[in-house]
Amino acid sequence: MRKWLSLILIIVGIVLIGTNAWKWWDSRQEQAHAVTQASTVLAEAKERKLTRAEFQPRKNEEIGLLRIPKIDAVLPIVEGTDPDELKKGVGHFATAAFPGDKDQIVLSGHRDTVFRRFGELKEGDVFIVELPYGTFRYTMQRSKIVKADDTTVIQSTKPKEELVLTTCYPFRYVGSAPDRYIIYAYPEGS
Template identity: 60%
Template sequence: MNYSFQKGEVIGILEIPKLQAELPIVEGTSEYELQKGVGHYSSTALPGQPDQILLSGHRETVFRRMGELKNGDIFQVIMPYGSFSYEITGSQIVEANDPTVIKSTAPNETLTVSTCYPFTYIGDAPYRYVLTAHRTEIQ
């Protein structure tokens, strides 16, 4: 698999069945890109690769109901080259500038999804809410 995407390009769809959500995944995480959908950190893997995939989105738009998700819930990622399921296995709250959220998980394929926290905070939130999910064959 050798896909490369341009910044700002819609590269896939993030489905969250529990929330009945279908969200566009956009390459990049600038403010412009995050206005268009869920941003993919370009320095991280893509679905189907054995490493960390990091997606981020705004809490007041695409991830408004993220706090309702629990361990065992599923993220479905639909890419031009296939569909991938990930089961949520954990959550954490970290400082907004915590660099440990971005890390290699090789050889394991791990989906990390983050948004600002607290969910109801006005302005630049001081924390990030981070969900970790592992590849599963559940459909």
């Protein structure tokens, strides 16, 4: 009986490890494809000289890149924050503003994929948002931790532009994390 129980536990362990390995690999492939798509979108827009008024992204569309030099990250930005969008990269909260709109911009990502090294970021670190109509630089000024259901961090900041980046917290938590880690960054020179 012990042999069978041991064998069953080993098989269950292999299946769980295999499933997680597949999810990780699939997510990496989705992100790599999304970076390629976003780079293509940016190159085509540069040729056309797209304006902010012409920029009207659709849900689940790769719209740009988020560069974080401190952690050597180049991440695709996707319109929307549903699971399918976040699987591809950093999600732009659909009702939030975009750079240059002089309001709050909200970008979210998973702590175990695109924002894996988020805990290394400190005040003064730079975020570069590349969209079809321009490149925007922001400097991190502060961070905080809030409960997972706290939506007060998403609000209009008009006329002050603010980049808010969110991910689950604690970073090494197994399962659905109870908190959110929030970074506030502002246009360079403001």
